[in-house]
Amino acid sequence: MNAIGIWEPDKLKISLRGDQPDTVISATFVHELVHASLDSLNDKLSYNEKWVDNYAQVLHQILVSFSDK
Numbered sequence: 686m687n688a689i690g691i692w693e694p695d696k697l698k699i700s701l702r703g704d705q706p707d708t709v710i711s712a713t714f715v716h717e718l719v720h721a722s723l724d725s726l727n728d729k730l731s732y733n734e735k736w737v738d739n740y741a742q743v744l745h746q747i748l749v750s751f752s753d754k
Contacts, residue, residue, distance in 0.1 A: 691717065712741070716737060
């Protein structure tokens with residue numbers, strides 16, 4: 686796998702490479718989770734990579750800020 690992570694809707698599975706720093710892996714997981722969530726809702730926003738990336742960045746920042754407390 687060349688990508689750090691991928692959402693596989695036919696398997697309902699998110700795959701991540703483990704050879705990256707934890708922050709990269711967690712941000713990638715959130716990104717793929719946004720794809721998975723939107724796909725489960727049949728939302729076309731899942732195909733808008735810029736929107737997914739922006740939303741995932743915000744969501745990841747929120748999650749990280751809560752985990753620091």
